[in-house]
Amino acid sequence: MNAHEKIVIGYLLHPRGYCFGVKRTVDMLDQVLKLYKSVYVIEDIVHSKLFMDNALARGIIKVHSINDVPDGSAIMFSSRGISQKTLKKADEKQLTVIDATCPVVKKLQEEVIDKAGEGYVVIIIGNRAHQQIATLLGSIDSDDVYVVNSEMDIDLLPSFDGRKVAYFTQTSLFPGDIRKITDALKSKIPDIIHGRPDTEHDVCAETLDRQAVIAEIAPTIDLLLVLGASYSANAMSLVRCGLSNNIKNVIRIDSREGIQKDILNGINSFALISSTSVDEPVIKDIENSLQNLAGIEYIIYPEIEGQQALA
Ligand code: SF4
Numbered sequence: 001m002n003a004h005e006k007i008v009i010g011y012l013l014h015p016r017g018y019c020f021g022v023k024r025t026v027d028m029l030d031q032v033l034k035l036y037k038s039v040y041v042i043e044d045i046v047h048s049k050l051f052m053d054n055a056l057a058r059g060i061i062k063v064h065s066i067n068d069v070p071d072g073s074a075i076m077f078s079s080r081g082i083s084q085k086t087l088k089k090a091d092e093k094q095l096t097v098i099d100a101t102c103p104v105v106k107k108l109q110e111e112v113i114d115k116a117g118e119g120y121v122v123i124i125i126g127n128r129a130h131q132q133i134a135t136l137l138g139s140i141d142s143d144d145v146y147v148v149n150s151e152m153d154i155d156l157l158p159s160f161d162g163r164k165v166a167y168f169t170q171t172s173l174f175p176g177d178i179r180k181i182t183d184a185l186k187s188k189i190p191d192i193i194h195g196r197p198d199t200e201h202d203v204c205a206e207t208l209d210r211q212a213v214i215a216e217i218a219p220t221i222d223l224l225l226v227l228g229a230s231y232s233a234n235a236m237s238l239v240r241c242g243l244s245n246n247i248k249n250v251i252r253i254d255s256r257e258g259i260q261k262d263i264l265n266g267i268n269s270f271a272l273i274s275s276t277s278v279d280e281p282v283i284k285d286i287e288n289s290l291q292n293l294a295g296i297e298y299i300i301y302p303e304i305e306g307q308q309a310l311a
Pocket of ligand 1: 019205
């Protein structure tokens with residue numbers, strides 16, 4: 001950097017890196033690979049191509065469905081859960097199940113099952129294609145379960161006159177988006193309740209904390225860099241949060257390959273945050289790559305005790 005080069009301020013937002021649910025999965029995998037030569041998975045156990053490439057090299061075998069897993073093998077499920085139907089199938093095939101379901105997701109699953117058991121119509125706000133929702137659907141023994149992801153989905157719901165109706169939400173959404181859907185639900189079904197008393201959604205604390213720090217820094221920055229996969233609900237919620245807080249530029253990248261040479265052109269200050277499926281070394285790699293493009297003064301945000309350990 002020469003003496004006249006402009007210094008860009010880069011806020012390193014915390015929390016970042018793996019959430020406790022993903023960290024637990026990663027730790028379990030390390031243990032499991034010591035016990036079994038090969039372990040089957042039917043979805044990415046961590047939403048990170050880098051992680052999965054590494055896991056495949058270490059003995060993980062990814063298959064399309066549980067039917068493709070040889071009888072008697074070991075199978076691992078991610079923090080996003082495992083349905084009762086799948087567990088039954090695993091039992092039939094005498095598979096050793098390694099269940100890394102996040103405790104937050106497991107609790108939600110139990111509460112949804114309870115509510116359906118109490119005779120409620122259950123409406124789940126979330127993405128039907130997401131494993132967490134597929135798991136819920138595969139665990140509830142009721143036809144009265146609906147998934148909505150937009151106001152248009154709500155228009156398609158039947159009438160529930162005279163029925164008790166409760167809603168739950170995916171744990172990795174942006175509450176601003178949830179609110180639009182719950183407002184529309186309440187105008188169609190005035191007596192609908194959230195399945196858990198005293199809360200309005202089921203978004204986990206790990207997700208909310210990251211969104212809160214984005215909202216706080218938003219007026220200070222002109223670029224938010226979100227590190228995470230496009231198929232990570234958590235990463236996309238951080239993007240949604242940045243846009244909703246009127247940050248001028250919000251860019252999601254998976255890795256250093258996603259960094260365009262001109263990404264910091266015209267930028268005075270930016271913030272970097274990661275989704276819950278990104279490991280710390282990947283974030284460090286991004287920080288270093290950005291420093292090759294411009295003079296950057298990094299600031300840990302919020303300033304917290306023990307920041308040396310984070311730096
Ligand atoms: S994002 Fe939240 S719910 Fe999902 S694995 Fe992490 S802690 Fe659990």
